[in-house]
Amino acid sequence: MMKKNFDCIVIGYGPIGALLSIFLSKLGLSVAVIDKNLDVYPLPRAIHFDEEVMRIFQMVNLSKQISNISRIGTKGMHFVDEEDNILMERKGSNSIGEFGWQKSWYFHQPQLERLLRSNAEKEKNFVSFLGYETHKINQDSDLVTVTSYSKSLKKELVLKSKYLVGCDGANSNTSDFIGQGVKDYGLKEKFLVLDLIVDNRYQNIKNLPDYTVQHCDKVRPVTRCYINKKRRRWEVKILPSDNEDEFLKSRTIWEFLSKWIDKKSAKIERSQLYTFRSILKKKWFKNRVILAGDSAHLSPPFLGQGMCAGIRDVAALAWRLKGYASNKLSADDLVNYQAERFPHVSAFIKLATEVGKIMSNPGLLKKSEKSQSMRLFDFPKPRLKTGFFYTCSLSGTLFPQFIDGSKKSDDSLGYKFILLVLENNMCSELNMDPKKITKKVAKGSLRNWIIKSKIEAVIIRPDKYIFGSASSKKEVKSLVNYFSHMYRA
Ligand SMILES: Cc1cc2nc3c(=O)[nH]c(=O)nc-3n(C[C@H](O)[C@H](O)[C@H](O)COP(=O)(O)OP(=O)(O)OC[C@H]3O[C@@H](n4cnc5c(N)ncnc54)[C@H](O)[C@@H]3O)c2cc1C
Known part of the structure; x- marks a missing residue:
């Protein structure tokens, strides 16, 4: 008979749910993941992750496989004004940093998700239920009960577990179950995201920069990303005066792109409107029900950090759930999961929000007497302040890797x-x-x-x-x- 009781149920088999399943299974917990879709979301969203995230992949022996499908970002991210002067820059590098990896990596999200899923499915403590949409969560003092429905099979699935982690993305049902509202850092901007498959034999493709360029512009900021030799991305701000339907038409898109490339040298893989937000859920857990990833926080993608934050959640949560399951930790330690992660994610979301504001208003960064080197910036490395620590000068900092x-x-x-x-x-x-x-x-x-x-x-x-x-x-x-x-x- 099919097993229906688990240590942990994970709702959502996106990158965060898949990675969490791998961590928990490797720690010996029995895990069931549920996803409403049968396959990974086919179109790219995240394209970048950082050195700390590669280090987290290393924790479950995935760094080799993931480095094989990723490109090291050697030239960083340049923020330029209308005349292409560099306003701000996050340097790339080929050299290995203090955490044992290069600081920037570029990848294709569906390929990463497939890799994570194939690794999760090798774990003996793991089972997936795909095509089931979760619509009900109940919990009592001992167990969580999760009810899901498959439209294609016309079948209800009821599973029970000691803990439930909602990795069910931006429109999370699990977060609705927990409630308590959001903290909003105030960015709400519409962008057209264009993913292109490019043909490198054409000169106009060869002429494109091999790094990310953020065109800061009062009228229409644009981001251009170099993902790999075959893939490029444009993110274009949509203005209130734009006719969105018109903007999504292939003719309009090619007219817009003609400044850089032409139709012969590239194919539009997808064009989609997104509303970028800067939001943190106020509460990430209710007794045995916990949030991780986009269900807990949404970052505008200007720094390429949304998924990275979710992956950090996984590294912070997996050992706690193992400790909780073996009675070494109490429910209070889930309180400190949020206490540690919330200010950390918040530092990144605030910076991404600031960067988004500068992109629409480059005047915020005055072209003053300051030297260019002062405009170098990097991702924050917040020290964890409240949480699972002994108080001393090093606690809450990341141990280096040698x-x-x-x-x-x-x-x-x-x-x-x-x-x-x-x-x-x-x-x-x-x-x-x-x-x-x-x-x-x-x-x-x-x-x-x-x-x-x-x-x-x-x-x-x-x-x-x-x-x-x-x-x-x-x-x-x-x-x-x-x-x-x-x-x-
Ligand atoms: C344009 C764009 C660019 C981005 N660029 C970057 C970047 O460069 N770097 C970066 O780090 N991040 C980036 N991000 C953010 C990144 O894509 C997300 O943070 C990441 O995908 C979140 O992963 P997740 O697993 O939490 O959620 P998701 O990937 O959204 O997965 C949620 C899963 O839950 C399932 N689900 C939802 N509800 C239910 C339900 N009721 N029942 C069953 N299943 C359910 C869904 O089917 C889905 O599979 C970008 C985002 C966008 C939109």
Whole structure:
């Protein structure tokens, strides 16, 4: 008989639901994912992710597969004015940064989603129910009951689980179930998104820049993205005075694109209007029901960070759900999932909203005496302030990743709690449960980092945030005791 009780049900098999399913299955939880569609959404949306996201893919051994379908962004993102002067720039680079990866990656979303799904389906604890739309959620003190319906099969599906994660996107039913409203940062702009398959044999395609250009323009801002040799994207602001139906016609689109390319050298894969928003849901959980991804937050795509935020949610949530399922964490620790993630996402959404405003009003960035280098900007790296930590100078910051020879240090740490110590004798004196935390004596670059940081030990969380550090034997004991209190047996 088909299994109907799971540790976790995930509604939505987009990138966030698929990745969360992989994390949870690998942690040994039984997972059911439900999606109203039979296949992945066929048209591209996200095209960019960053180094931290590649590091998260690495946590479930996917970075090699994903790097094979992605391009490193070596030349960054240029914001230019009407005369093509650079107003602002986020530099690209081929070199490996402090988290062990190059800082920008470009990809084709349907290809990434297929890859995630094929990996989820290899997991023995995982099952998918496709073509079922969830329309009812109930929960009591022990279980969540999820009711979904398949139109094609005319069949109802009722599943139960200990936890439910709504990864059901921008129009999330799960978020409606939780309620409590939204925080809106005020951006609401319509853009026409054009995805093109280009033919590189033509000179006008060869002439296009091999980086992203954001044309800041009071009248009509436009973004032009280089995804890979075959794919390009244009995002064009739609003005209140535009006739939208007219704008969507192929003739009008080609007239618009003729400034850069012609019809012979490219094919329009899709043209679609989107309303870009800057929204955070105020509440991300209600007892056993939790949000992750676009169901919890929507970012305008000017920084290519919407999906990245959802992927960070996954890394922050998966170990908590595992801890919750094995009674090491309580419902309060879901409170700190939101407490950590909300200000982090908010920092990105605020920046994307600011950038959106500058694109429509380049005068906000005055072409003043300031040198060009002052206009360099990068993504924020907010320190987590309230959450699952021991209070010390390093807690809430991301632990770096090192490369020794051909080995990346995260691969030796794994997606689990690690107590990394300078000296072996420190381990023998500590009474710790190996099911909760793995002790490791630092070697090579990890050891150098500990020495340079003037500490004796550090606890690294599965998502690679530092739980806490200690600079004396006595402090190591307090750190470990505090951890054991927080992550109880
Ligand atoms: C034009 C554009 C450009 C973007 N560019 C970038 C970028 O470069 N980088 C970046 O990081 N992000 C970008 N984003 C954002 C990114 O696409 C989203 O953040 C990401 O797709 C969200 O993933 P998700 O899994 O949360 O939701 P979705 O991808 O929307 O998936 C939700 C899933 O839930 C299913 N579902 C919904 N309701 C139900 C229900 N009731 N029952 C069953 N199933 C249900 C849907 O069928 C769907 O499969 C962009 C977005 C747009 C629109």
